[in-house]
Amino acid sequence: MHRRGAGIAAIKNKNLAQARYKDKGTEIAEGQVAQMAKQMETFKVHLENFASQHKEEIRKNSEFRVQFQEMCASIGVDPLASSKGFWAEMLGVGDFYYELGVQIVEVCLATGHRNGGLIGIEELRDRVVKSRGKKSQDISIDDLLRAIKKLKVLGNGFSVISCGRSYMVQSVPGELSMDHTSVIQQAQNSAYVTVSQIKKNLNWETERIHRALDYLVKEGLVWTDKQSSETQYWFPSLFAGAMNAS
Amino acid sequence: MDRFEWIDFSLQPGESNVISQSGVALYDGPDKTSFNDGLMVLTTHRLIWKDTLNRSRVLAVSLSLVVRIEEQPSGFAKSAKIEVHLQKANSGKAPGPVASSQHDYVRLSFRNSGEVEFYRYFMEQLRERRWEKTVPPADPVSGGGARNRPGIMGIERSIQHKQRDMDMNISQSFKDLRMLMEKAKEMVQLSKTISTKIREKQGDITEDETVKFKSYLLSMGIADPVTRETHGSGDKYFTELARQLAAVLEKPLQECGGIMTLSDVYCRVNRARGMELLSPEDLLNACEMFEFLKLPVRLKTFDSGVMVLQLLSHSEEEVVRQTQALLKDKESLTAEELAQQLGLSVILAKERLLLTEKMSKACRDETVEGLRFYPNYFVTK
Incomplete structure:
Protein backbone atom coordinates (compact mmCIF):
# COMPACT_ATOMS: atom_id res chain seq x y z
CA MET A 1 0.00 0.00 0.00
CA HIS A 2 1.13 3.50 -0.71
CA ARG A 3 1.74 5.50 2.41
CA ARG A 4 0.43 9.04 2.35
CA GLY A 5 2.49 11.92 3.64
CA ALA A 6 1.19 13.40 6.86
CA GLY A 7 -0.95 16.52 6.55
CA ILE A 8 -1.16 19.43 8.93
CA ALA A 9 -4.03 17.81 10.77
CA ALA A 10 -1.98 14.69 11.29
CA ILE A 11 0.94 16.67 12.67
CA LYS A 12 -1.38 18.51 15.02
CA ASN A 13 -2.84 15.24 16.14
CA LYS A 14 0.58 13.84 16.71
CA ASN A 15 1.64 16.82 18.80
CA LEU A 16 -1.52 16.56 20.82
CA ALA A 17 -0.96 12.90 21.40
CA GLN A 18 2.60 13.57 22.51
CA ALA A 19 1.44 16.21 24.97
CA ARG A 20 -1.07 13.76 26.36
CA TYR A 21 1.57 11.07 26.74
CA LYS A 22 3.71 13.51 28.63
CA ASP A 23 0.88 14.43 30.99
CA LYS A 24 0.17 10.80 31.58
CA GLY A 25 3.85 10.17 32.23
CA THR A 26 4.02 12.88 34.88
CA GLU A 27 0.85 11.56 36.43
CA ILE A 28 2.26 8.07 36.70
CA ALA A 29 5.55 9.34 38.09
CA GLU A 30 3.73 11.37 40.74
CA GLY A 31 1.65 8.38 41.68
CA GLN A 32 4.82 6.38 42.07
CA VAL A 33 6.40 8.90 44.40
CA ALA A 34 3.29 8.92 46.56
CA GLN A 35 3.40 5.15 46.64
CA MET A 36 7.08 5.17 47.56
CA ALA A 37 6.44 7.60 50.39
CA LYS A 38 3.76 5.27 51.68
CA GLN A 39 6.08 2.29 51.51
CA MET A 40 8.75 4.22 53.31
CA GLU A 41 6.27 4.99 56.09
CA THR A 42 5.37 1.30 56.39
CA PHE A 43 9.03 0.43 56.49
CA LYS A 44 9.60 2.99 59.22
CA VAL A 45 6.81 1.69 61.42
CA HIS A 46 8.05 -1.88 61.05
CA LEU A 47 11.66 -0.99 61.77
CA GLU A 48 10.71 1.01 64.84
CA ASN A 49 8.68 -1.92 66.12
CA PHE A 50 11.49 -4.35 65.59
CA ALA A 51 14.08 -2.12 67.15
CA SER A 52 12.11 -1.90 70.38
CA GLN A 53 10.87 -5.50 70.48
CA HIS A 54 13.76 -7.61 69.26
CA LYS A 55 16.76 -5.65 70.44
CA GLU A 56 18.58 -8.57 72.04
CA GLU A 57 18.06 -10.98 69.14
CA ILE A 58 19.21 -8.41 66.64
CA ARG A 59 22.31 -7.70 68.66
CA LYS A 60 23.21 -11.36 68.87
CA ASN A 61 23.31 -11.99 65.14
CA SER A 62 26.17 -9.91 63.83
CA GLU A 63 25.43 -10.29 60.13
CA PHE A 64 21.84 -9.33 60.58
CA ARG A 65 22.71 -6.47 62.88
CA VAL A 66 24.70 -4.82 60.14
CA GLN A 67 21.82 -5.29 57.72
CA PHE A 68 19.35 -3.91 60.23
CA GLN A 69 21.49 -0.86 60.71
CA GLU A 70 21.71 -0.32 56.97
CA MET A 71 17.94 -0.36 56.75
CA CYS A 72 17.65 2.11 59.63
CA ALA A 73 20.18 4.36 57.91
CA SER A 74 18.39 4.50 54.60
CA ILE A 75 14.95 5.02 56.12
CA GLY A 76 16.14 7.29 58.93
CA VAL A 77 14.91 5.22 61.86
CA ASP A 78 16.53 5.29 65.28
CA PRO A 79 17.65 1.78 66.23
CA LEU A 80 18.02 2.79 69.87
CA ALA A 81 14.65 2.53 71.53
CA SER A 82 15.03 1.00 74.97
CA SER A 83 12.30 1.84 77.37
CA LYS A 84 13.15 3.22 80.74
CA GLY A 85 12.18 0.25 82.87
CA PHE A 86 12.26 -0.16 86.60
CA TRP A 87 16.02 -0.15 87.22
CA ALA A 88 16.64 2.86 85.04
CA GLU A 89 13.94 4.71 86.91
CA MET A 90 15.24 3.78 90.35
CA LEU A 91 19.00 3.69 89.93
CA GLY A 92 19.65 5.36 86.61
CA VAL A 93 21.37 2.27 85.26
CA GLY A 94 20.89 0.44 82.01
CA ASP A 95 21.05 1.51 78.43
CA PHE A 96 18.14 3.94 78.56
CA TYR A 97 20.11 6.97 79.72
CA TYR A 98 23.11 6.14 77.58
CA GLU A 99 20.88 5.96 74.54
CA LEU A 100 19.26 9.21 75.47
CA GLY A 101 22.74 10.72 75.76
CA VAL A 102 23.55 9.68 72.21
CA GLN A 103 20.30 11.13 70.96
CA ILE A 104 20.78 14.40 72.84
CA VAL A 105 24.27 14.95 71.45
CA GLU A 106 22.97 14.08 68.02
CA VAL A 107 20.25 16.72 68.15
CA CYS A 108 22.76 19.30 69.35
CA LEU A 109 25.17 18.44 66.56
CA ALA A 110 22.45 18.52 63.93
CA THR A 111 21.15 21.91 65.00
CA GLY A 112 24.56 23.39 65.85
CA HIS A 113 24.96 25.16 62.54
CA ARG A 114 21.82 27.14 63.34
CA ASN A 115 22.08 27.87 67.04
CA GLY A 116 25.83 27.85 67.59
CA GLY A 117 25.61 25.01 70.06
CA LEU A 118 23.11 26.53 72.45
CA ILE A 119 19.65 25.04 72.67
CA GLY A 120 16.71 25.45 75.05
CA ILE A 121 15.83 22.29 76.94
CA GLU A 122 12.20 22.28 75.73
CA GLU A 123 13.25 22.43 72.11
CA LEU A 124 15.81 19.72 72.80
CA ARG A 125 13.15 17.50 74.29
CA ASP A 126 10.78 17.98 71.37
CA ARG A 127 13.48 17.11 68.92
CA VAL A 128 14.70 14.06 70.82
CA VAL A 129 11.17 12.71 71.15
CA LYS A 130 10.55 13.28 67.47
CA SER A 131 13.73 11.56 66.42
CA ARG A 132 13.11 8.53 68.63
CA GLY A 133 10.05 7.69 66.59
CA LYS A 134 6.44 6.99 67.36
CA LYS A 135 7.06 3.92 69.51
CA SER A 136 9.07 5.81 72.05
CA GLN A 137 7.79 6.48 75.53
CA ASP A 138 7.52 10.03 76.79
CA ILE A 139 10.75 11.73 77.77
CA SER A 140 10.72 14.21 80.62
CA ILE A 141 13.03 17.15 81.21
CA ASP A 142 14.34 15.26 84.21
CA ASP A 143 15.29 12.33 81.98
CA LEU A 144 17.27 14.68 79.78
CA LEU A 145 19.09 16.21 82.73
CA ARG A 146 19.97 12.79 84.06
CA ALA A 147 21.25 11.65 80.70
CA ILE A 148 23.39 14.77 80.34
CA LYS A 149 24.80 14.15 83.79
CA LYS A 150 26.04 10.79 82.57
CA LEU A 151 28.02 12.60 79.89
CA LYS A 152 29.93 14.54 82.56
CA VAL A 153 32.78 12.02 82.53
CA LEU A 154 33.50 13.15 79.00
CA GLY A 155 34.65 16.55 80.22
CA ASN A 156 33.04 19.96 80.27
CA GLY A 157 32.29 19.99 76.58
CA PHE A 158 28.63 19.45 77.24
CA SER A 159 27.00 21.50 79.94
CA VAL A 160 23.65 22.63 81.25
CA ILE A 161 23.24 26.32 81.94
CA SER A 162 20.44 27.23 84.28
CA CYS A 163 18.64 30.36 83.17
CA GLY A 164 15.63 31.39 85.20
CA ARG A 165 13.19 28.56 85.56
CA SER A 166 14.41 26.80 82.46
CA TYR A 167 17.68 25.37 81.22
CA MET A 168 19.88 25.83 78.19
CA VAL A 169 22.18 23.11 76.93
CA GLN A 170 25.54 24.17 75.57
CA SER A 171 27.21 21.63 73.33
CA VAL A 172 30.05 23.67 71.83
CA PRO A 173 32.49 24.86 74.47
CA GLY A 174 34.03 28.33 74.36
CA GLU A 175 37.33 26.98 73.11
CA LEU A 176 35.80 25.64 69.94
CA SER A 177 32.98 28.01 69.23
CA MET A 178 32.80 29.62 65.82
CA ASP A 179 30.58 32.37 67.13
CA HIS A 180 33.48 34.66 67.94
CA THR A 181 34.73 34.43 64.42
CA SER A 182 31.29 35.32 63.09
CA VAL A 183 31.16 38.35 65.37
CA ILE A 184 34.54 39.52 64.12
CA GLN A 185 33.34 39.15 60.58
CA GLN A 186 30.47 41.47 61.40
CA ALA A 187 32.93 44.07 62.64
CA GLN A 188 35.12 43.78 59.58
CA ASN A 189 34.31 47.16 58.03
CA SER A 190 33.59 49.42 60.94
CA ALA A 191 35.84 47.74 63.56
CA TYR A 192 32.92 47.62 65.98
CA VAL A 193 29.61 45.82 66.48
CA THR A 194 26.49 46.33 68.56
CA VAL A 195 24.06 43.77 69.90
CA SER A 196 21.22 44.97 67.68
CA GLN A 197 23.47 44.90 64.63
CA ILE A 198 24.37 41.24 65.21
CA LYS A 199 20.78 40.42 65.92
CA LYS A 200 19.76 41.99 62.64
CA ASN A 201 22.47 40.41 60.52
CA LEU A 202 22.89 36.97 62.05
CA ASN A 203 19.45 36.52 63.58
CA TRP A 204 20.87 35.17 66.83
CA GLU A 205 19.13 35.07 70.18
CA THR A 206 20.18 37.78 72.63
CA GLU A 207 21.53 35.16 75.00
CA ARG A 208 23.89 33.85 72.35
CA ILE A 209 25.14 37.29 71.33
CA HIS A 210 25.94 38.25 74.89
CA ARG A 211 27.74 35.01 75.47
CA ALA A 212 29.99 35.59 72.47
CA LEU A 213 30.63 39.27 73.23
CA ASP A 214 31.24 38.72 76.93
CA TYR A 215 33.81 36.11 76.13
CA LEU A 216 35.63 38.41 73.74
CA VAL A 217 35.61 41.18 76.32
CA LYS A 218 36.91 38.84 78.96
CA GLU A 219 39.69 37.70 76.67
CA GLY A 220 40.62 41.32 76.06
CA LEU A 221 39.86 41.08 72.37
CA VAL A 222 37.25 43.84 72.31
CA TRP A 223 36.85 47.14 74.10
CA THR A 224 33.50 48.53 75.05
CA ASP A 225 32.36 52.06 74.31
CA LYS A 226 29.27 53.12 76.24
CA GLN A 227 29.07 56.73 75.03
CA SER A 228 26.39 56.24 72.43
CA SER A 229 22.88 55.04 73.16
CA GLU A 230 23.81 51.40 72.61
CA THR A 231 27.07 49.88 73.77
CA GLN A 232 29.59 49.50 70.97
CA TYR A 233 32.12 46.68 71.00
CA TRP A 234 35.38 47.71 69.35
CA PHE A 235 38.09 45.46 67.99
CA PRO A 236 41.44 47.21 68.35
CA SER A 237 42.90 44.67 66.01
CA LEU A 238 40.63 45.89 63.25
CA PHE A 239 41.35 49.62 63.68
CA ALA A 240 43.92 49.72 60.91
CA GLY A 241 41.65 47.97 58.44
CA ALA A 242 38.74 50.25 59.29
CA MET A 243 40.90 53.34 58.77
CA ASN A 244 41.92 52.15 55.35
CA ALA A 245 38.35 51.34 54.44
CA SER A 246 37.00 54.78 55.38
CA MET B 1 3.29 -33.22 51.83
CA ASP B 2 0.45 -32.82 49.33
CA ARG B 3 2.59 -30.32 47.43
CA PHE B 4 4.91 -33.06 46.13
CA GLU B 5 4.57 -34.53 42.65
CA TRP B 6 5.68 -37.85 41.19
CA ILE B 7 8.23 -37.23 38.48
CA ASP B 8 10.62 -39.12 36.31
CA PHE B 9 13.99 -37.72 37.14
CA SER B 10 15.05 -35.34 34.41
CA LEU B 11 16.07 -31.75 34.64
CA GLN B 12 14.01 -28.99 33.06
CA PRO B 13 15.59 -26.56 30.60
CA GLY B 14 17.72 -24.07 32.50
CA GLU B 15 17.72 -26.19 35.65
CA SER B 16 20.93 -27.48 37.19
CA ASN B 17 21.95 -29.53 40.20
CA VAL B 18 23.20 -27.67 43.25
CA ILE B 19 23.83 -30.22 45.98
CA SER B 20 22.67 -33.69 46.98
CA GLN B 21 22.73 -35.62 50.24
CA SER B 22 22.01 -39.28 50.87
CA GLY B 23 20.16 -40.79 53.80
CA VAL B 24 17.40 -38.25 54.02
CA ALA B 25 13.91 -39.06 55.30
CA LEU B 26 10.80 -37.02 54.60
CA TYR B 27 8.31 -36.05 57.30
CA ASP B 28 4.83 -34.79 56.61
CA GLY B 29 4.68 -32.02 59.17
CA PRO B 30 5.69 -33.74 62.40
CA ASP B 31 4.80 -37.26 61.17
CA LYS B 32 7.09 -39.87 59.69
CA THR B 33 6.31 -41.15 56.18
CA SER B 34 7.27 -44.19 54.15
CA PHE B 35 9.85 -42.09 52.33
CA ASN B 36 12.49 -42.75 54.92
CA ASP B 37 15.72 -43.33 53.04
CA GLY B 38 16.56 -41.41 49.90
CA LEU B 39 18.81 -39.05 48.10
CA MET B 40 17.81 -35.41 48.55
CA VAL B 41 18.73 -33.31 45.53
CA LEU B 42 18.56 -29.55 45.43
CA THR B 43 18.42 -28.01 41.98
CA THR B 44 18.04 -24.40 40.98
CA HIS B 45 14.33 -25.03 40.43
CA ARG B 46 13.20 -27.91 42.61
CA LEU B 47 13.73 -30.01 45.66
CA ILE B 48 13.89 -33.67 44.56
CA TRP B 49 13.81 -36.83 46.66
CA LYS B 50 14.92 -40.20 45.14
CA ASP B 51 14.32 -43.47 46.92
CA THR B 52 17.56 -45.36 47.53
CA LEU B 53 16.04 -48.81 46.98
CA ASN B 54 13.35 -48.22 44.39
CA ARG B 55 14.92 -45.90 41.85
CA SER B 56 11.61 -45.09 40.15
CA ARG B 57 10.20 -43.57 43.31
CA VAL B 58 11.08 -39.92 42.70
CA LEU B 59 9.28 -36.96 44.30
CA ALA B 60 9.72 -33.27 43.64
CA VAL B 61 8.44 -29.94 44.80
CA SER B 62 9.07 -26.65 43.05
CA LEU B 63 11.18 -24.14 44.94
CA SER B 64 8.67 -21.46 44.01
CA LEU B 65 6.33 -23.00 46.59
CA VAL B 66 8.83 -22.66 49.41
CA VAL B 67 7.88 -19.88 51.79
CA ARG B 68 10.81 -20.23 54.16
CA ILE B 69 13.07 -22.85 55.67
CA GLU B 70 14.22 -23.41 59.20
CA GLU B 71 17.14 -25.28 60.71
CA GLN B 72 16.55 -27.69 63.57
CA PRO B 73 19.75 -28.82 65.20
CA SER B 74 20.23 -32.47 66.06
CA GLY B 75 19.50 -33.61 69.57
CA PHE B 76 19.93 -36.76 71.62
CA ALA B 77 19.08 -39.72 69.31
CA LYS B 78 17.54 -37.25 66.88
CA SER B 79 18.98 -36.30 63.52
CA ALA B 80 19.20 -32.71 62.39
CA LYS B 81 16.29 -31.50 60.32
CA ILE B 82 15.38 -28.76 57.93
CA GLU B 83 11.81 -27.62 58.07
CA VAL B 84 10.48 -26.51 54.69
CA HIS B 85 7.36 -24.36 54.78
CA LEU B 86 5.32 -24.55 51.60
CA GLN B 87 2.44 -22.62 50.16
CA LYS B 88 -0.57 -24.15 48.43
CA ALA B 89 0.24 -25.72 45.10
CA ASN B 90 -1.36 -24.54 41.87
CA SER B 91 -4.47 -26.40 40.83
CA GLY B 92 -2.77 -27.84 37.74
CA LYS B 93 -0.32 -29.89 39.75
CA ALA B 94 0.64 -33.44 38.76
CA PRO B 95 -0.49 -36.22 41.14
CA GLY B 96 1.63 -36.79 44.21
CA PRO B 97 2.00 -39.37 46.95
CA VAL B 98 -0.54 -37.68 49.20
CA ALA B 99 -3.79 -36.14 47.98
CA SER B 100 -4.22 -33.77 50.89
CA SER B 101 -2.33 -32.95 54.05
CA GLN B 102 -3.22 -30.75 56.99
CA HIS B 103 0.36 -29.61 57.37
CA ASP B 104 1.88 -26.68 55.55
CA TYR B 105 5.41 -27.91 56.00
CA VAL B 106 7.60 -30.94 55.53
CA ARG B 107 10.75 -31.88 57.36
CA LEU B 108 13.90 -33.27 55.84
CA SER B 109 15.67 -35.47 58.35
CA PHE B 110 19.40 -35.80 57.69
CA ARG B 111 20.35 -39.20 59.05
CA ASN B 112 23.83 -39.08 57.49
CA SER B 113 24.15 -35.40 58.48
CA GLY B 114 25.31 -32.87 55.86
CA GLU B 115 22.44 -30.60 56.83
CA VAL B 116 24.55 -27.52 57.43
CA GLU B 117 25.86 -27.36 53.90
CA PHE B 118 22.51 -28.29 52.45
CA TYR B 119 20.83 -25.53 54.40
CA ARG B 120 23.34 -23.00 53.24
CA TYR B 121 22.89 -23.86 49.57
CA PHE B 122 19.14 -24.03 50.05
CA MET B 123 19.08 -20.49 51.43
CA GLU B 124 21.26 -19.33 48.58
CA GLN B 125 18.92 -20.77 45.99
CA LEU B 126 15.91 -19.22 47.71
CA ARG B 127 17.64 -15.89 47.60
CA GLU B 128 18.70 -16.15 43.98
CA ARG B 129 15.31 -17.35 42.76
CA ARG B 130 16.79 -18.78 39.61
CA TRP B 131 13.57 -20.56 38.72
CA GLU B 132 12.01 -17.20 37.96
CA LYS B 133 14.70 -16.16 35.59
CA THR B 134 14.24 -18.83 32.95
CA VAL B 135 12.04 -17.77 30.11
CA PRO B 136 8.52 -19.05 30.69
CA PRO B 137 7.20 -21.15 27.83
CA ALA B 138 5.85 -18.67 25.32
CA ASP B 139 2.13 -18.17 25.59
CA PRO B 140 0.93 -19.75 22.37
CA VAL B 141 -0.27 -16.87 20.22
CA SER B 142 -3.14 -16.05 22.57
CA GLY B 143 -2.18 -12.38 23.09
CA GLY B 144 -1.13 -11.88 19.51
CA GLY B 145 0.60 -8.67 18.45
CA ALA B 146 -1.05 -6.58 21.13
CA ARG B 147 0.92 -8.42 23.84
CA ASN B 148 4.24 -7.35 22.44
CA ARG B 149 3.67 -3.66 22.87
CA PRO B 150 1.69 -2.92 26.00
CA GLY B 151 -0.23 0.36 25.92
CA ILE B 152 -0.39 2.91 28.68
CA MET B 153 -2.90 0.79 30.48
CA GLY B 154 -0.47 -2.07 30.33
CA ILE B 155 2.34 0.01 31.75
CA GLU B 156 0.13 1.31 34.52
CA ARG B 157 -1.02 -2.18 35.30
CA SER B 158 2.50 -3.49 35.46
CA ILE B 159 3.55 -0.64 37.74
CA GLN B 160 0.61 -1.32 39.99
CA HIS B 161 1.46 -4.96 39.99
CA LYS B 162 5.05 -4.27 40.94
CA LYS B 175 5.89 -10.65 60.06
CA ASP B 176 8.44 -11.95 62.50
CA LEU B 177 12.11 -11.60 63.18
CA ARG B 178 13.13 -14.85 61.56
CA MET B 179 11.39 -13.93 58.32
CA LEU B 180 13.15 -10.59 58.32
CA MET B 181 16.51 -12.20 58.92
CA SER B 219 25.39 4.83 57.49
CA MET B 220 29.00 4.86 58.72
CA GLY B 221 28.40 1.61 60.54
CA ILE B 222 31.13 -0.41 62.20
CA ALA B 223 30.65 -3.92 60.87
CA ASP B 224 32.14 -5.71 63.83
CA PRO B 225 32.19 -3.57 66.96
CA VAL B 226 34.50 -4.55 69.81
CA THR B 227 32.39 -5.57 72.78
CA ARG B 228 32.98 -6.95 76.23
CA GLU B 229 31.49 -10.22 75.04
CA THR B 230 34.04 -10.59 72.27
CA HIS B 231 37.08 -9.17 74.01
CA GLY B 232 36.67 -9.79 77.73
CA SER B 233 36.64 -7.11 80.34
CA GLY B 234 40.26 -6.27 81.04
CA ASP B 235 42.98 -4.33 79.25
CA LYS B 236 42.50 -6.34 76.09
CA TYR B 237 39.03 -4.91 75.70
CA PHE B 238 40.21 -1.34 76.06
CA THR B 239 43.23 -1.70 73.78
CA GLU B 240 41.15 -3.30 71.03
CA LEU B 241 38.45 -0.70 71.51
CA ALA B 242 41.03 2.07 71.30
CA ARG B 243 42.39 0.68 68.04
CA GLN B 244 38.93 0.47 66.55
CA LEU B 245 38.03 3.98 67.70
CA ALA B 246 41.16 5.44 66.19
CA ALA B 247 40.46 3.74 62.88
CA VAL B 248 36.84 4.82 62.75
CA LEU B 249 37.39 8.39 63.91
CA GLU B 250 40.27 9.36 61.69
CA LYS B 251 38.12 10.47 58.77
CA PRO B 252 35.41 12.37 60.68
CA LEU B 253 38.17 14.10 62.64
CA GLN B 254 39.79 15.27 59.44
CA GLU B 255 36.47 16.61 58.25
CA MET B 275 22.90 -1.32 69.02
CA GLU B 276 26.16 -2.16 70.78
CA LEU B 277 26.08 0.84 73.06
CA LEU B 278 29.30 2.06 74.63
CA SER B 279 29.14 3.75 78.03
CA PRO B 280 30.84 7.14 78.51
CA GLU B 281 33.22 5.56 81.02
CA ASP B 282 34.36 2.87 78.59
CA LEU B 283 34.85 5.44 75.89
CA LEU B 284 37.01 7.56 78.14
CA ASN B 285 39.07 4.58 79.26
CA ALA B 286 39.71 3.56 75.68
CA CYS B 287 40.66 7.10 74.68
CA GLU B 288 43.23 7.19 77.46
CA LEU B 309 40.21 14.21 70.57
CA GLN B 310 42.83 15.55 68.18
CA LEU B 311 44.46 14.05 65.16
CA LEU B 312 48.17 13.61 65.59
CA SER B 313 48.77 15.33 62.25
CA HIS B 314 47.09 18.23 64.00
CA SER B 315 50.04 17.97 66.32
CA GLU B 316 52.27 20.74 67.46
CA GLU B 317 54.99 20.63 64.85
CA GLU B 318 52.48 20.68 62.04
CA VAL B 319 50.57 23.55 63.63
CA VAL B 320 53.75 25.52 64.21
CA ARG B 321 54.95 24.96 60.66
CA GLN B 322 51.61 26.07 59.24
CA THR B 323 51.38 29.14 61.43
CA GLN B 324 54.92 30.12 60.66
CA ALA B 325 54.24 29.95 56.95
CA LEU B 326 51.15 32.09 57.34
CA LEU B 327 53.05 34.65 59.42
CA LYS B 328 55.66 34.94 56.72
CA ASP B 329 52.97 35.34 54.13
CA LYS B 330 50.97 38.01 55.95
CA GLU B 331 53.95 39.65 57.68
CA SER B 332 51.98 39.79 60.93
CA LEU B 333 48.89 38.26 62.47
CA THR B 334 46.54 38.70 65.40
CA ALA B 335 44.53 35.84 66.81
CA GLU B 336 41.43 37.24 65.11
CA GLU B 337 43.08 37.41 61.72
CA LEU B 338 44.42 33.89 62.00
CA ALA B 339 40.99 32.66 63.08
CA GLN B 340 39.51 34.10 59.93
CA GLN B 341 42.27 32.74 57.77
CA LEU B 342 41.83 29.19 58.99
CA GLY B 343 38.14 29.20 59.85
CA LEU B 344 38.95 28.38 63.48
CA SER B 345 37.61 29.94 66.62
CA VAL B 346 39.60 32.85 68.01
CA ILE B 347 40.57 31.00 71.14
CA LEU B 348 42.12 28.12 69.22
CA ALA B 349 43.86 30.53 66.89
CA LYS B 350 45.35 32.29 69.87
CA GLU B 351 46.61 28.99 71.23
CA ARG B 352 48.29 28.32 67.92
CA LEU B 353 50.09 31.64 67.94
CA LEU B 354 51.24 31.22 71.52
CA LEU B 355 52.52 27.77 70.68
CA THR B 356 54.43 29.11 67.69
CA GLU B 357 55.92 31.75 69.92
CA LYS B 358 56.95 29.14 72.45
CA MET B 359 58.80 27.26 69.72
CA SER B 360 60.61 30.54 68.94
CA LYS B 361 59.09 30.84 65.49
CA ALA B 362 57.17 34.03 66.25
CA CYS B 363 57.58 37.25 68.20
CA ARG B 364 54.90 39.26 69.91
CA ASP B 365 54.13 42.96 69.69
CA GLU B 366 51.89 43.81 72.61
CA THR B 367 50.27 47.24 72.38
CA VAL B 368 47.04 49.00 73.26
CA GLU B 369 45.74 47.78 69.93
CA GLY B 370 45.98 44.19 71.06
CA LEU B 371 48.43 41.35 70.69
CA ARG B 372 50.09 40.96 67.30
CA PHE B 373 52.59 38.34 66.20
CA TYR B 374 55.45 38.66 63.71
CA PRO B 375 57.84 36.11 62.30
CA ASN B 376 60.87 35.74 64.50
CA TYR B 377 63.35 37.94 62.63
CA PHE B 378 65.85 37.58 65.46
CA VAL B 379 66.44 34.07 64.29
CA THR B 380 65.80 34.30 60.57
CA LYS B 381 67.50 37.59 59.70
Missing part, protein backbone atom coordinates in the same frame (compact mmCIF):
# COMPACT_ATOMS: atom_id res chain seq x y z
CA GLN B 163 3.99 -2.01 43.76
CA ARG B 164 1.54 -4.52 45.11
CA ASP B 165 4.31 -7.11 45.10
CA MET B 166 6.58 -4.74 46.96
CA ASP B 167 3.91 -3.96 49.57
CA MET B 168 3.31 -7.65 50.05
CA ASN B 169 6.99 -8.32 50.31
CA ILE B 170 7.49 -5.70 53.00
CA SER B 171 4.58 -6.82 55.12
CA GLN B 172 5.56 -10.48 54.70
CA SER B 173 9.16 -9.91 55.66
CA PHE B 174 8.27 -8.01 58.80
CA GLU B 182 16.01 -14.47 55.95
CA LYS B 183 14.95 -11.66 53.70
CA ALA B 184 17.32 -9.12 55.18
CA LYS B 185 19.49 -8.71 52.11
CA GLU B 186 16.48 -8.11 49.91
CA MET B 187 14.96 -5.67 52.38
CA VAL B 188 18.19 -3.70 52.71
CA GLN B 189 18.20 -3.37 48.95
CA LEU B 190 14.56 -2.34 48.91
CA SER B 191 15.00 0.25 51.65
CA LYS B 192 17.87 1.73 49.67
CA THR B 193 15.89 1.78 46.46
CA ILE B 194 13.01 3.53 48.15
CA SER B 195 15.14 6.16 49.82
CA THR B 196 17.16 6.89 46.67
CA LYS B 197 13.99 7.22 44.60
CA ILE B 198 12.53 9.63 47.12
CA ARG B 199 15.78 11.54 47.27
CA GLU B 200 15.74 11.88 43.49
CA LYS B 201 12.26 13.33 43.49
CA GLN B 202 12.19 15.39 46.64
CA GLY B 203 15.82 16.12 47.33
CA ASP B 204 15.83 14.41 50.71
CA ILE B 205 14.03 11.74 52.69
CA THR B 206 12.85 14.21 55.28
CA GLU B 207 12.86 17.86 56.28
CA ASP B 208 13.93 17.06 59.80
CA GLU B 209 17.62 17.88 60.18
CA THR B 210 18.09 15.51 63.11
CA VAL B 211 16.75 12.57 61.14
CA LYS B 212 18.95 13.49 58.20
CA PHE B 213 21.97 13.68 60.43
CA LYS B 214 21.09 10.43 62.14
CA SER B 215 20.76 8.69 58.84
CA TYR B 216 24.19 9.99 57.89
CA LEU B 217 25.79 8.82 61.12
CA LEU B 218 24.17 5.40 60.98
CA CYS B 256 36.01 18.56 61.48
CA GLY B 257 39.37 20.30 61.23
CA GLY B 258 41.24 17.75 63.32
CA ILE B 259 39.47 18.29 66.61
CA MET B 260 36.27 17.03 68.23
CA THR B 261 34.82 17.16 71.72
CA LEU B 262 34.51 13.88 73.53
CA SER B 263 30.73 14.18 73.71
CA ASP B 264 30.55 14.45 69.90
CA VAL B 265 32.77 11.40 69.71
CA TYR B 266 30.45 9.57 72.07
CA CYS B 267 27.50 10.23 69.81
CA ARG B 268 29.25 9.38 66.56
CA VAL B 269 30.84 6.21 67.82
CA ASN B 270 27.65 4.88 69.30
CA ARG B 271 25.72 5.62 66.16
CA ALA B 272 28.29 3.76 64.12
CA ARG B 273 28.11 0.83 66.54
CA GLY B 274 24.36 0.65 66.16
CA MET B 289 45.01 4.30 75.75
CA PHE B 290 45.65 6.21 72.52
CA GLU B 291 49.00 7.61 73.52
CA PHE B 292 50.25 4.35 75.00
CA LEU B 293 49.31 2.48 71.82
CA LYS B 294 50.91 5.16 69.60
CA LEU B 295 47.71 5.64 67.63
CA PRO B 296 47.30 8.71 65.39
CA VAL B 297 44.62 10.21 67.64
CA ARG B 298 45.18 11.88 71.03
CA LEU B 299 43.01 12.83 73.97
CA LYS B 300 43.54 16.38 75.15
CA THR B 301 42.06 18.19 78.12
CA PHE B 302 41.87 21.98 77.99
CA ASP B 303 42.43 24.03 81.12
CA SER B 304 38.71 24.62 81.27
CA GLY B 305 38.08 20.88 81.63
CA VAL B 306 36.86 20.43 78.07
CA MET B 307 38.05 17.15 76.64
CA VAL B 308 38.69 16.71 72.94
